Amino acid sequence: MNNDDLKEEIKNRIKLSEIISKKVILKKKSENSFIGLCPFHSEKTPSFHVHDEKQFYHCFGCEKHGDIFSFTMEVDNIDFYSALKYLASLIGLTLNNKSHQNISFQNKYKTLDLSSKFFIETLNNKKNKKVLDYLNKRGLNKEICQEFLIGFAPSKNYDSQLIDFLKSKNINEEELIEIGLAKKKYNNLYGYFYDRIMIPIVSTNGKIIAFGGRSTNSSEPKYLNSPESDVFSKRNILFGAYNVKKSKQNIDNIILCEGYMDVIALFRFGYPAVATLGTAVSEKQIDLLTKLSKNIFIVFDGDQAGKNASIRLFDKLLPLIKTDNVFRFVFLPNNLDPEEFLIKNGKDKFNVLLEKSYFISDIIWLMGIKNKMNDTPEEIAKFWKFIRSKIYQIKEKNLQLAIRDDLENRINKLRSKIRGYNSKPNNFINLNLPKIENDYRFKVIIAIILNFPKLFDVFEKKLIKIKFTNNSLHEVKEVIFSMIKDNSDVSYTQLVETLKERDLIKFLGDFRLEAIFSKLRSSDKKVEIDESRKVLEELIYMVNNN
Incomplete structure (x- = not known):
């Protein structure tokens, strides 16, 4: 090393x-x-x-x-x-004064490479023709299997097992457990993967660091990744990045998707792609992504979880984006993932989705429109305040100004439309985005529970169903709900002090119920629990049925 x-x-x-x-x-x-x-x-x-x-x-x-x-x-x-x-x-590493070689790490990489060869040999054994037929049926021919080093982990009753093979190469049990190829139970050693199509996870410098296994039957989980280890940290790797880099071509566009099967399917259709191995995207992965291509398309699964993950990634990107890269978002229809969409609809329709994808400024606009309840001056003012709050999260000033100018132009067109002037209808408003909460409604829900913790028990089942896409409010909610669950007698003062200690109180603004309820009624009398209960019930219904 x-x-x-x-x-x-x-x-x-x-x-x-x-x-x-x-x-x-x-x-x-x-x-x-x-x-x-x-x-x-x-x-x-x-x-x-x-x-x-x-x-x-x-x-x-x-x-x-x-x-x-x-x-x-x-x-x-x-x-x-x-x-x-x-x-x-x-971390248990020793340095060689000349080259800093580390024997332990080299051994682990060697073991993982040997394991990959075992899985490939097992896949190509005549006994596993059904697995090869299954792969061919899915369009994973010999060339694609070679490109991604696809293999097969046999079932437990197969005559040749990975653990026996590796032991014959003098590899000890501790190492197998450390790199996630085996686990111990009741003093017996078992393999980590059985009866799964095996896809190596390869680092950008070409070393196998882990595996992903897809079940060939109905057993759960459908996808199983190696546990994190000395050589594998999920947040520091993009599956498929090595395949993109080794092509040594200038990539004009790259697609970010959720899983390795999507990457392989996109590769099969001619699209360079990488995956995060899940919906959570780290800053390290974003950094790796920006070095692969200038133009980046986010194409997560079309179900609600995938759409919500796209919005979370959008929020994470805002302070990180620079003029060097262009991020665009694609929302797949009918709960389809990229592989399913391409198989069902073909490349031409997929290309149309890429062409009609949404830029950062489009997403900001759509989120604002989703929150705007009507066209009153007050709602327009709140709408513009929301837009500005997103714009100011962009740290690169030139990009911030360019996006602000674009959105201000849209605001002016919207105002003209409201006043009755002719203006071209906005082409983006009808996008079926995931529900974006009106932050104020959610702040009021949190404020009521904060002031009257006893109401949490009354509405617990309905409260936990509420989906917060605003990360800051989600964190506030988690802290408050967790404290109440741990101690049903927790007080308003204790909750507030904890929020202050964790520097979360700032996300609520003015959380005094008198100030909040003054917008809902003409009287300024003290807010009591019965009135709060009625308002809370109505708000929960609104956000869960929006």
Whole structure:
């Protein structure tokens, strides 16, 4: 393992906050970010921020900025090699003074490669002709199987098993368990994959790091991935990226989808594609994606989960997008995934969907339109406020201004239409997007539960059905609901203090019920629980049936 590979391995396996917390008392801000007093200058108010997912720290007081290596070097006053050696030792790696080769990692890559060869040989055995026939029926011919190194993990009663094969190569049980090829139960060793079509997950430098297995029968789960290990971290890999890179062609467009079977199907139809191995997309994966192509199409499954995942990705992209890349969203109809759509409708209709895909500005507009209840000046004002809140999340100023100009132009056309002037109808409004909540309704629901926690028990079943696509409000809701479930006597004060401690209170704005209810009635009398209950019941009905 060379210097750069080892650096990446350390970054992938050690959280920055774990190292920094040895020297600095950190307070959690969100799932992957922390704040504390800067170790590099004297301060009383914390301005030292640590971001695990982005893998850097930054002090807004003294402007110190760096990663896990620069922090270790500066705090411990050591050189880079010493920092590398120390951090490697924390995860059980030893360095070779000449080339930093790590025998343990090389052995694991070798074992995974041997496993892939075993799966391929098993697939091509005459005994498994039914599996080959199944693959051919799905359009996975010999060339595609070779491109993606597709193999087969036999059933438990098959005469040749992976574990026996690897043991014959002097590979020990501990290593098989560590890389997710085997598991131990009641002191017996069992394979992790049985009776599954095996698809290797390959790193960008061409090393097999894990497997995905698709069931050939009705057994669940339908898709099973290797557990995360020393060599495999799902959030740091895009399935199919190696296949795209090794083609050594300039890729004008690339498609991001959910699963490896979609990537393979898209490849079969001539589309370069990668997959996240699920609907959650990390910043690391976004970074990898932007390096593969300028134009990126997001094509998740057409069911509600896929649409919601597209919106979550959109929210994550806003502060990250730059003028170097163009992101476009495709929403597949009739709950179809990309493979199903292509098989049913063909390339021509798929190309039409790509051509009619939605840019970032289109999605912002659609989300605003979805929230706009009528054409009153008040609703238009709220609509424009929502649009602006999304625009200002875009950090690259030139792109922010360009998108703002586009949306302001649409706003002016909308105003002209409302006033009765002729204007061209908007072509995007009728898109069947996932339901986007009116943030204000959801804030009121949270505020009522916050003020009257006892109402949670009354409406619990209906409350937990509500889908929050606003990540910030979702986090607030999760904290409040979890505390009430743990302690039915929890008070308003305790809930508020916890939200303040976690820096979540800011997402609610003015959560006093008197202020909220003043918009719903003419009286300014104190809000009681019975009135809140009626309003809450109506709001729950509205959001669950919107």
